[in-house]
Amino acid sequence: MPRYPLKTAARHGLWSCHGCNLLCRLPAAAQQSAWHCPRCGAALHRRKPHSLQYAWAFLIAAIICYIPANLLPIMLTDMLSGTQRDTIMSGVVYLWQGGSWPLALVVFIASVLVPLLKILSMLLLLLTVHWRSRWAPRQRTRLYRLLEVVGPWSMLDIYVVGLLVALVQLQSLATIKAGPGAIAFGAVVVLTMLSAMYFDPRLIWDVFEDDDE
Amino acid sequence: MLACHECDLLQTAPAHAAYGVCCARCGCRLLPGPSYQPATSLALVLAGLLVFILANVFPVVGLEAGGVRTATTLLGTAWQLAQQQMQPVALLILLTGVLLPGLELLCLLYLLLPLTLGHAPRGFAAVMRLVRILHPWGMVEVFLLGVLVSLVKLAHMAAVHPGIGLWSFFALILLLAGSASRFDAGLLWERYQACRATR
Numbered sequence: 180m181p182r183y184p185l186k187t188a189a190r191h192g193l194w195s196c197h198g199c200n201l202l203c204r205l206p207a208a209a210q211q212s213a214w215h216c217p218r219c220g221a222a223l224h225r226r227k228p229h230s231l232q233y234a235w236a237f238l239i240a241a242i243i244c245y246i247p248a249n250l251l252p253i254m255l256t257d258m259l260s261g262t263q264r265d266t267i268m269s270g271v272v273y274l275w276q277g278g279s280w281p282l283a284l285v286v287f288i289a290s291v292l293v294p295l296l297k298i299l300s301m302l303l304l305l306l307t308v309h310w311r312s313r314w315a316p317r318q319r320t321r322l323y324r325l326l327e328v329v330g331p332w333s334m335l336d337i338y339v340v341g342l343l344v345a346l347v348q349l350q351s352l353a354t355i356k357a358g359p360g361a362i363a364f365g366a367v368v369v370l371t372m373l374s375a376m377y378f379d380p381r382l383i384w385d386v387f388e389d390d391d392e
Numbered sequence: 393m394l395a396c397h398e399c400d401l402l403q404t405a406p407a408h409a410a411y412g413v414c415c416a417r418c419g420c421r422l423l424p425g426p427s428y429q430p431a432t433s434l435a436l437v438l439a440g441l442l443v444f445i446l447a448n449v450f451p452v453v454g455l456e457a458g459g460v461r462t463a464t465t466l467l468g469t470a471w472q473l474a475q476q477q478m479q480p481v482a483l484l485i486l487l488t489g490v491l492l493p494g495l496e497l498l499c500l501l502y503l504l505l506p507l508t509l510g511h512a513p514r515g516f517a518a519v520m521r522l523v524r525i526l527h528p529w530g531m532v533e534v535f536l537l538g539v540l541v542s543l544v545k546l547a548h549m550a551a552v553h554p555g556i557g558l559w560s561f562f563a564l565i566l567l568l569a570g571s572a573s574r575f576d577a578g579l580l581w582e583r584y585q586a587c588r589a590t591r
Contacts (some may be wrong), residue, residue, distance in 0.1 A: 185402055186401075186402055187399070187400040188395035188402040189400055190402075191402055193402065195397060198472060198517065198524070199577055199581050200397060200578050200581075201581070202394070218517075218581060219517035219521070219581070220517055221521065236529060274544070274545070279544050282540075282541060285537070285541070286541060289537075307564060315420070315437060316418075317418055320398055320418040320419075320420070321400060321419070323398070324398070324420070327528070330528070331414065331488075331528070331529075332537075334484075334531050334535075334538075335534055335537055336486070337481060337484060337485065338459050338469075338489070338534060338537075338538025338542075339538045339542050340475070340481075341485050341538075342452075342470075342480075342543050343474055343545065343546070345456075345462075345464035345468050345469040345471075345472040345473075346455045346462050346464055346546065347462075347546070348462055348472070348544070349455075349457050349460045349462070349550075350459060352457060352458055352460075353549070356476050357476060357478045358556070361478065361481045362478070362480050364480055366486045372528065372529075376528065378528070381397075381398065381399055381400040384399040384401070386418075388569040
């Protein structure tokens with residue numbers, strides 16, 4: 180007894196165009212490679228092509244970059260008293276000790292929690308699709324939607340470093356430079372966003388129909 | 393007939409939906425409500441472009457300490473980073489903060505202006521695809537939060553002056569959010585086809 184007895188468009192021989200969302204009917208003997216959307220001319224695919232391979236590749240790259248992003252300093256402050264090296268975590272601690280804990284919380288969520296949860300959620304989505312899991316598809320689709328929304332917010336620290344670098348150029352008093360961690364952190368943000376973009380949430384639901392056949 | 397773009401469920405949309413249509417299985421939003429008007433989107437995009445210019449020309453924040461004054465715009469930030477051999481980060485800020493949102497606004501203007509006047513713009517499909525690719529990479533709202541965080545970080549070591557650019561960025565994110573929530577590719581395509589048919 181199938182739990183989701185509804186039919187997808189793909190089962191009816193209809194593919195929706197990735198460019199303009201038009202539903203296109205496929206003739207029985209269609210050459211898959213030669214198909215194009217009649218409205219916008221984009222190539223038609225049943226699902227995003229090589230979705231899992233791309234998503235995995237970007238995710239693994241993001242995990243590798245995540246280590247230097249958190250260990251290397253993202254900001255170097257030259258003062259009379261010496262050079263201060265700030266990693267992402269020490270920036271949060273600095274804000275917290277300075278008494279502005281709401282802001283410390285915002286920065287902590289945006290730069291520590293969000294990238295970590297993004298990586299873990301993508302791992303969860305990719306692994307469950309790989310194992311053809313039938314577990315909580317609705318919640319997993321919602322998780323994916325959330326990933327797309329929060330994705331850009333981890334760029335916060337990059338902007339903060341950029342602004343501080345541009346503003347604090349007071350020759351004698353203090354100058355701020357961006358550290359190598361900033362490059363790695365920027366790469367993590369971009370790579371996790373790419374991974375989420377290439378993932379096709381319809382793969383979560385395809386298991387139900389394949390199993391019911 | 394509609395196919396959900398997140399779970400591919402095929403379903404029929406109700407004829408007169410008052411608040412837009414959501415997918416029956418996964419809850420993804422499929423169609424906007426009937427209040428959609430391309431002219432309103434165009435107004436938002438035009439206002440957005442004007443504010444975008446203000447936001448990038450005037451300084452966002454200024455700093456004053458020991459008689460030295462510095463002020464920066466978003467472009468200045470990217471420039472300063474590039475000076476310090478941080479080209480990847482500079483490029484990232486330049487693209488996500490200035491170039492991609494600006495390009496997206498220009499693309500939307502190119503699409504909406506002729507459609508509102510009843511003409512079909514050339515290369516409609518290519519520009520629509522471009523908007524789709526550009527949209528997730530515009531991060532103006534994240535930049536604004538970044539400005540607030542840096543204001544607090546700097547406030548104890550020097551006098552900070554929020555500039556005209558900051559207020560323009562506030563207006564810009566409101567306008568961008570308004571135009572993004574109204575943007576619907578399916579309706580624009582229908583309008584485009586209607587404009588081509590009547591010509």
